[in-house]
Amino acid sequence: MFRSLGFRGGIHPPKYKNPTADSPIEVLPPPAKVIIPVLQHTGPCASILVKRGDRVRLGQLIAEPSSPDSAAVHSSVSGVVLSVANFPHPLGAHVLAAEIENDGQDLAVETAGIDTPWKEAAPQEIVRKIFSCGVVGMGGTGVPAQVNLLPPANNPVDTVIVDCTGCEPFAVADLRLVKEHTDEILTGALIVRKILGAKRAIVVADSSAADVASSLSDACKDEKFHDLSVALVRPKYPQSDEKILVRTLTKREIPSGGTPADAGCAVHNAATILAIARSVLSGTPLYQRTLTAGGPCVSTPKNLLVRLGTPVRNVLEFCGTDLQRTKKVVMGGPMRGSAQAELDAPVLKTTYGVFAFDTLVPGVRNYNCIGCGRCTRACPMRLSPAYLMRFTDKNNVIDAQHWGVADCIECGSCAYVCPAKINLVHFMKLGKYRVKNAAASRAAPGAAA
Numbered sequence: 487m488f489r490s491l492g493f494r495g496g497i498h499p500p501k502y503k504n505p506t507a508d509s510p511i512e513v514l515p516p517p518a519k520v521i522i523p524v525l526q527h528t529g530p531c532a533s534i535l536v537k538r539g540d541r542v543r544l545g546q547l548i549a550e551p552s553s554p555d556s557a558a559v560h561s562s563v564s565g566v567v568l569s570v571a572n573f574p575h576p577l578g579a580h581v582l583a584a585e586i587e588n589d590g591q592d593l594a595v596e597t598a599g600i601d602t603p604w605k606e607a608a609p610q611e612i613v614r615k616i617f618s619c620g621v622v623g624m625g626g627t628g629v630p631a632q633v634n635l636l637p638p639a640n641n642p643v644d645t646v647i648v649d650c651t652g653c654e655p656f657a658v659a660d661l662r663l664v665k666e667h668t669d670e671i672l673t674g675a676l677i678v679r680k681i682l683g684a685k686r687a688i689v690v691a692d693s694s695a696a697d698v699a700s701s702l703s704d705a706c707k708d709e710k711f712h713d714l715s716v717a718l719v720r721p722k723y724p725q726s727d728e729k730i731l732v733r734t735l736t737k738r739e740i741p742s743g744g745t746p747a748d749a750g751c752a753v754h755n756a757a758t759i760l761a762i763a764r765s766v767l768s769g770t771p772l773y774q775r776t777l778t779a780g781g782p783c784v785s786t787p788k789n790l791l792v793r794l795g796t797p798v799r800n801v802l803e804f805c806g807t808d809l810q811r812t813k814k815v816v817m818g819g820p821m822r823g824s825a826q827a828e829l830d831a832p833v834l835k836t837t838y839g840v841f842a843f844d845t846l847v848p849g850v851r852n853y854n855c856i857g858c859g860r861c862t863r864a865c866p867m868r869l870s871p872a873y874l875m876r877f878t879d880k881n882n883v884i885d886a887q888h889w890g891v892a893d894c895i896e897c898g899s900c901a902y903v904c905p906a907k908i909n910l911v912h913f914m915k916l917g918k919y920r921v922k923n924a925a926a927s928r929a930a931p932g933a934a935a
């Protein structure tokens with residue numbers, strides 16, 4: 487086991503994990519109706535295959551990947567398709583989705599793992615199975631799993647990192663997964679290492695989560711997992727970000743605009759690794775996920791196994807949420823998640839938490855910057871958020887780009903420490919958007935050289 491490792495910058499927000507840390511994962515009863523969007527991943531939308539009136543089974547493919555960087559979408563219930571139309575999406579837009587009435591019977595499609603034992607199978611065969619099961623990055627990124635499992639030939643991966651830190655406040659579901667499904671997660675780590683031909687696989691836990699770390703190190707004493715390593719990182723946010731994990735564990739830097747593969751690494755979180763293992767071993771499509779439901783307005787916070795497409799309202803009501811007192815509902819984590827305008831928004835493959843708060847989102851800029859420099863000290867990417875804010879505010883794209891706005895990982899550490907209560911993440915997102923747009927305009931046919 488590694489000694490406990492850390493990184494420069496970052497913050498120590500209260501963890502708020504106690505209410506659910508010892509709560510086993512419970513099954514949320516499937517809802518009467520699910521709304522399953524064709525976009526639950528980065529990359530292009532999946533292409534819908536069903537229409538109004540179709541009968542579908544649990545786990546049936548209802549939208550196929552439209553490109554190699556898209557992801558398959560499966561039904562999370564058996565029943566009848568009520569409509570295929572645009573529905574509210576957790577990211578704010580309206581997105582094409584299948585609305586399916588649950589017949590309550592859970593009539594499932596037959597599934598099977600890959601034909602060959604995974605240790606003997608060709609990497610392409612294993613990746614095809616994962617692709618067909620619609621696995622994406624479940625820690626919030628939504629990157630289709632196959633994208634990170636087939637890196638370019640000129641970027642060989644020698645290190646697989648499995649993130650079991652669950653570093654966001656309130657979010658406990660991944661930690662429960664590690665404790666309750668340790669063997670499957672470690673098997674997933676070996677499968678990913680085999681696919682990538684990597685020399686080593688490191689499973690990372692937070693040094694303050696002693697029970698998780700000991701579950702992992704005890705399991706690794708078993709001969710079948712003996713060549714996996716367990717590393718401990720010091721409790722600090724955002725230690726689970728892939729750029730931070732790669733730097734902390736390997737001392738390598740992911741280049742600006744690059745991916746972990748550019749540093750010879752692949753990073754997956756525990757939930758993704760579990761979904762990969764289940765797709766390969768039993769052909770189970772990704773139609774449900776675990777999440778933590780909590781926050782100040784939730785009377786009985788829980789870790790739940792939830793069918794994808796379940797309205798967030800069902801999750802909150804199941805946990806006794808005081809919706810009268812609730813002023814803000816966040817899907818994802820409180821630091822990086824997105825506030826919801828509608829309680830009908832569905833749980834997606836990327837939803838690792840649902841939280842209800844009794845305070846509103848602060849304004850974009852409550853007071854003027856006082857130049858204290860706290861944001862710079864907190865930034866784990868070594869950026870100068872106050873400068874980047876000013877450049878973005880003045881639409882100075884050239885300086886925003888030069889000072890590295892594109893490297894911002896949107897962790898929110900700067901905004902958390904800012905005494906002027908400036909929503910710096912808003913400016914970082916806007917700056918990144920403008921830099922990307924400017925690059926696209928320059929690259930457009932007919933653009934001035």
Ligand code: SF4
Nearest residue numbers: 865894895897898900
């Ligand atoms: S500038 Fe970006 S990376 Fe740095 S602390 Fe702020 S949100 Fe995090």
Ligand code: SF4
Nearest residue numbers: 855856858859861904
């Ligand atoms: S922390 Fe806030 S007030 Fe201090 S320099 Fe950064 S933006 Fe300005």
